[in-house]
Amino acid sequence: MTLSRSVNDDGTPIRRFHPKPFLILSIVLASLFAIVAIYPLLRVVLGLFNVNGAWTAAPILHMFAVKGLWQMLVNTIVVVVVSSVLALVVGAVLAWLNERTNARMGTLTDSLPLITYLVPPLAGAIGWALLLSPSAGVLNVLLRGGDPSGSGPLNIFSWPGLVFVYTLYSVPYAFIAVSNGLRNTDTSLEEQSRVSGASLGRTLWSVTIPSIRPALGGAVLLMVTQALALYSVPVIIGTGANIPTLAVEIVNLLNFSYPPHTSEAIGLTLIMVVLVVVAWVAQSRILRSGRHGTLGGRGQRFEVTTLKGWLWPARAIFLLYGLFAVLLPVFALVIVTLEGFWSATINWSTLSVNWFLKALQDPTTTKALGNSMLLGVVGATVGIIIAAIVSVLVARNRTRLTGVVDGAIKLPSVVSHIVIGVGMILAFGGPPFMLGGTVAILLIAYLVVYLAQGSVTTDAAVAQVGNELAEASSVAGAGYGRTFFRVYLPLILPAMVAGWAFLFARMAGDLTVTAILGSPSNVTMGYLIMQIFHNGSYGQLAPIAIIITVVSSVVVIAVIAISNTWSRRHTRKRPIKAGREATATVAK
Amino acid sequence: MSGTATEAASPAEVSAGRAPIVQVKGLSKRFKRESGAITAAVDDISLEVAAGEFVVLLGPSGCGKTTLLRMLAGLEVPDGGSIAIRGRTVYDAAAKVSVPTERRSISMVFQSYALWPHMTVAQNIAYPLNRSGKRLGKAEIARQVERVLELVRIPDLAQQYPNQMSGGQQQRVALARALVSGSDLVLFDEPLSNVDAQVRERLRYELLDIQRELGFAAVYVTHDQSEAMGLANRIAVMGAGRIRQIASPRETYENPVSRYVANFVGVSNEEPGTVVSLDGDVATLHTATGELQGRVTGGAVAVGDEATLVWRPEHATVSVQEPTDARFRFPARVEALLFEGAHNEVVLDVGGRRARAWAHVTAALDAGSTVWVALNPAYARVLKD
Ligand SMILES: Nc1ncnc2c1ncn2[C@@H]1O[C@H](COP(=O)(O)OP(=O)(O)OP(=O)(O)O)[C@@H](O)[C@H]1O
Numbered sequence: 023m024t025l026s027r028s029v030n031d032d033g034t035p036i037r038r039f040h041p042k043p044f045l046i047l048s049i050v051l052a053s054l055f056a057i058v059a060i061y062p063l064l065r066v067v068l069g070l071f072n073v074n075g076a077w078t079a080a081p082i083l084h085m086f087a088v089k090g091l092w093q094m095l096v097n098t099i100v101v102v103v104v105s106s107v108l109a110l111v112v113g114a115v116l117a118w119l120n121e122r123t124n125a126r127m128g129t130l131t132d133s134l135p136l137i138t139y140l141v142p143p144l145a146g147a148i149g150w151a152l153l154l155s156p157s158a159g160v161l162n163v164l165l166r167g168g169d170p171s172g173s174g175p176l177n178i179f180s181w182p183g184l185v186f187v188y189t190l191y192s193v194p195y196a197f198i199a200v201s202n203g204l205r206n207t208d209t210s211l212e213e214q215s216r217v218s219g220a221s222l223g224r225t226l227w228s229v230t231i232p233s234i235r236p237a238l239g240g241a242v243l244l245m246v247t248q249a250l251a252l253y254s255v256p257v258i259i260g261t262g263a264n265i266p267t268l269a270v271e272i273v274n275l276l277n278f279s280y281p282p283h284t285s286e287a288i289g290l291t292l293i294m295v296v297l298v299v300v301a302w303v304a305q306s307r308i309l310r311s312g313r314h315g316t317l318g319g320r321g322q323r324f325e326v327t328t329l330k331g332w333l334w335p336a337r338a339i340f341l342l343y344g345l346f347a348v349l350l351p352v353f354a355l356v357i358v359t360l361e362g363f364w365s366a367t368i369n370w371s372t373l374s375v376n377w378f379l380k381a382l383q384d385p386t387t388t389k390a391l392g393n394s395m396l397l398g399v400v401g402a403t404v405g406i407i408i409a410a411i412v413s414v415l416v417a418r419n420r421t422r423l424t425g426v427v428d429g430a431i432k433l434p435s436v437v438s439h440i441v442i443g444v445g446m447i448l449a450f451g452g453p454p455f456m457l458g459g460t461v462a463i464l465l466i467a468y469l470v471v472y473l474a475q476g477s478v479t480t481d482a483a484v485a486q487v488g489n490e491l492a493e494a495s496s497v498a499g500a501g502y503g504r505t506f507f508r509v510y511l512p513l514i515l516p517a518m519v520a521g522w523a524f525l526f527a528r529m530a531g532d533l534t535v536t537a538i539l540g541s542p543s544n545v546t547m548g549y550l551i552m553q554i555f556h557n558g559s560y561g562q563l564a565p566i567a568i569i570i571t572v573v574s575s576v577v578v579i580a581v582i583a584i585s586n587t588w589s590r591r592h593t594r595k596r597p598i599k600a601g602r603e604a605t606a607t608v609a610k
Numbered sequence: 611m612s613g614t615a616t617e618a619a620s621p622a623e624v625s626a627g628r629a630p631i632v633q634v635k636g637l638s639k640r641f642k643r644e645s646g647a648i649t650a651a652v653d654d655i656s657l658e659v660a661a662g663e664f665v666v667l668l669g670p671s672g673c674g675k676t677t678l679l680r681m682l683a684g685l686e687v688p689d690g691g692s693i694a695i696r697g698r699t700v701y702d703a704a705a706k707v708s709v710p711t712e713r714r715s716i717s718m719v720f721q722s723y724a725l726w727p728h729m730t731v732a733q734n735i736a737y738p739l740n741r742s743g744k745r746l747g748k749a750e751i752a753r754q755v756e757r758v759l760e761l762v763r764i765p766d767l768a769q770q771y772p773n774q775m776s777g778g779q780q781q782r783v784a785l786a787r788a789l790v791s792g793s794d795l796v797l798f799d800e801p802l803s804n805v806d807a808q809v810r811e812r813l814r815y816e817l818l819d820i821q822r823e824l825g826f827a828a829v830y831v832t833h834d835q836s837e838a839m840g841l842a843n844r845i846a847v848m849g850a851g852r853i854r855q856i857a858s859p860r861e862t863y864e865n866p867v868s869r870y871v872a873n874f875v876g877v878s879n880e881e882p883g884t885v886v887s888l889d890g891d892v893a894t895l896h897t898a899t900g901e902l903q904g905r906v907t908g909g910a911v912a913v914g915d916e917a918t919l920v921w922r923p924e925h926a927t928v929s930v931q932e933p934t935d936a937r938f939r940f941p942a943r944v945e946a947l948l949f950e951g952a953h954n955e956v957v958l959d960v961g962g963r964r965a966r967a968w969a970h971v972t973a974a975l976d977a978g979s980t981v982w983v984a985l986n987p988a989y990a991r992v993l994k995d
């Protein structure tokens with residue numbers, strides 16, 4: 023055996039190299055990916071001062087010369103800040119109702135965040151345009167008592183309309199973050215407060231909210247970066263309302279002007295970087311100040327507040343949210359699709375699926391759908407596998423290298439996606455890679471942008487597995503690879519499936535990255551929507567939005583259902599860890 | 611012994627016989643606390659474990675037992691020193707050798723069992739049999755699993771999943787998994803601390819039976835001294851990252867080398883004083899309660915040194931009348947009387963210090979009364995530190 027050779031005859035030890043093929047593969051893969059994730063960001067920064075190899079301040083000067091710059095900047099800040107604050111309030115209230123009161127309605131309220139998977143913001147934005155455009159909006163006509171002429175009373179193409187739609191699609195981020203925060207907070211603090219006579223309101227204000235401050239901070243950061251990069255809502259609603267914003271302007275400079283104004287676009291991304299940094303600093307301030315909730319073991323039981331008379335008003339908030347975020351916009355999209363064109367009056371007798379089928383048969387649509395599915399499936403699969411490999415690597419191999427790699431992979435998730443898109447063009451669009459306009463550059467960009475969101479799930483799953491199960495495997499003689507495949511993989515598989523569904527929906531329905539990197543040669547659903555929006559009609563837009571909504575819903579729901587059935591059949595295989603170990607893992 | 615261990619060892623060493631299984635020299639491990647302070651969790655420890663020997667690492671919480679054990683297993687990388695297992699260096703700071711855990715051919719039982727929840731008991735146990743480079747047939751694996759399940763007395767649980775079993779049964783599975791590969795070195799980190807007292811007692815005896823039968827060497831961490839006494843060939847009493855004494859349970863109890871060891875292993879009473887005369891290893895001390903005598907078992911003392919006389923509760927005779935025939939005696943006040951079944955435990959106030967002694971159940975003692983304590987110098991110990 024090899025071991026007997028680790029000592030020379032005279033008893034002196036000799037160095038031995040123990041090859042671990044899978045460990046080396048993991049490190050190489052993770053490092054490569056980290057480079058791919060960081061390089062475009064470096065190119066953006068470099069691109070601010072260096073054009074075609076010469077040092078210059080041109081991009082920054084050009085940026086200041088952009089027409090209406092300050093108006094755009096103010097618009098962007100106002101819409102992002104106001105919608106984030108509103109979404110934080112709504113999301114936190116919903117999360118609290120769901121976690122701590124009897125307003126919870128099982129899967130129905132738990133699956134609220136799924137809405138972002140199922141209805142992409144762009145479909146929602148189109149739906150709301152169809153519902154509330156001043157003259158022909160379906161809802162407006164109804165509010166006018168069916169009068170097809172005239173206008174109002176509501177107008178989605180306005181400041182309130184814009185903020186409203188932004189808010190709708192930011193709520194899930196706050197809901198998820200605050201739910202996690204509440205789940206990880208020791209309720210004994212709250213119970214203590216109630217026992218000592220404080221009212222529910224005072225307990226909320228002085229105990230619950232301070233203890234979830236980190237979660238709130240995280241939610242704000244996430245919402246701000248997402249909202250800054252959001253392209254679909256401002257292009258559809260904002261353009262109609264004549265409210266120019268940074269994201270739309272950057273895409274216009276790159277994709278809808280000839281020749282592309284790359285240097286101005288890079289200049290504008292600098293502003294985005296600055297805004298994200300401001301949000302970052304604000305968040306770390308929140309994290310640093312004061313006490314926050316302690317992490318307890320899992321499986322805690324929480325005291326549930328009974329809402330008596332407030333029960334149905336509370337549940338109505340959930341239902342209203344579902345109505346606004348999903349039912350109404352999807353209804354409008356379906357109606358317009360079946361009618362084939364957008365008109366103020368619904369002629370129920372002429373509704374037909376023909377228009378829908380016609381849209382499906384269009385070769386461009388087929389090609390776009392094919393590309394989007396391909397990108398979704400390949401991207402989600404590759405992404406979740408890399409995420410799992412990196413999560414395990416970082417947990418098992420805490421060296422400086424793995425720390426840096428992990429940070430590099432996560433960095434893009436807190437940088438506006440528009441910035442990364444621009445970086446991708448600079449990094450891979452030209453020589454030597456020449457990936458501009460290919461499906462490959464979209465795939466790489468999607469991976470860079472969304473991978474960190476997938477690794478949130480795998481990181482949590484790996485942390486739940488803990489150290490000892492892996493150590494027991496090493497003691498039993500298993501190397502890194504065998505430990506990965508026999509111990510980690512089976513235990514984190516359910517989390518990987520959930521992460522896969524999330525990545526799939528994100529990638530298949532992406533509009534933000536596509537808006538920058540898309541072209542007729544790598545047409546996707548997102549690109550198609552953008553083209554129709556600029557050159558076509560709402561009647562053509564609706565079926566495309568429906569297709570993307572239906573396809574991602576079907577795939578996501580199917581995958582999650584299959585995985586749930588599978589894990590129900592294997593419930594006995596759930597980890598048997600006691601709370602004590604969970605805390606021990608956290609303590610380590 | 612069969613299995614990996616024998617295969618891994620070279621014939622010369624097997625025939626040499628007495629080569630230690632574990633040889634630790636000058637091993638150290640420092641941790642950096644969050645505050646930035648450095649603690650020496652293991653501080654320059656040397657230790658040898660012979661083949662078939664049962665060594666218990668005993669010490670209070672935080673004294674570095676787990677850290678030492680994990681370094682033996684290769685789960686923690688030391689800062690200095692060397693470790694050899696079966697005569698082969700698996701870690702040497704100076705020579706920069708560090709053999710990873712999976713190549714050390716050892717077994718380990720974890721405090722939390724660490725059973726893989728997605729595998730059946732049989733799959734859990736079979737896992738170490740597929741050590742890389744070793745391919746056993748299905749039938750052979752099944753046979754070995756069955757054999758070891760019988761050994762730990764849960765033959766019909768093979769198809770269960772770990773969370774369908776009681777804590778005691780899970781612990782048996784963890785033990786079976788550690789034994790199945792036939793390794794000649796098994797490490798235990800407080801394996802019995804999560805099961806209730808009765809099961810713990812049973813498992814302890816069974817573990818001892820199995821160890822004597824299979825003959826593996828064991829390094830066993832605990833902070834329960836009765837467990838240590840019952841299992842060990844030798845106990846290593848640890849304190850603040852160092853081994854304070856390593857000896858048989860009897861030796862540790864009867865001849866502790868320091869007050870720390872005397873206090874940690876069993877109950878002890880102390881009388882500080884000054885050495886007034888020395889006759890071989892018998893020292894006479896001048897103490898607050900008078901002249902007392904005992905044997906020196908720790909560091910050497912000289913006349914005039916400060917030292918402490920240490921005595922065990924069962925080595926005193928407590929009586930109401932002054933025992934004039936006993937040379938070393940002193941009065942004490944009874945603070946409390948605890949009935950323990952076979953004897954009474956008397957809590958005493960000896961000139962302001964608290965002491966414990968055993969008294970016959972028939973002795974008529976009352977709380978608050980004054981009694982006489984007589985010490986037999988053959989059992990009392992004089993310790994310098
Ligand atoms: N990963 C770590 N980081 C920092 N300090 C550590 C770490 N692991 C152990 N220590 C410190 O090293 C010292 C020894 O710890 P160790 O776990 O070996 O104690 P122990 O004797 O096993 O205690 P117990 O009986 O409570 O299990 C303790 O002071 C502990 O705080």
Ligand SMILES: [Mg+2]
Pocket residue numbers: 675676677
């Ligand atoms: Mg320990």
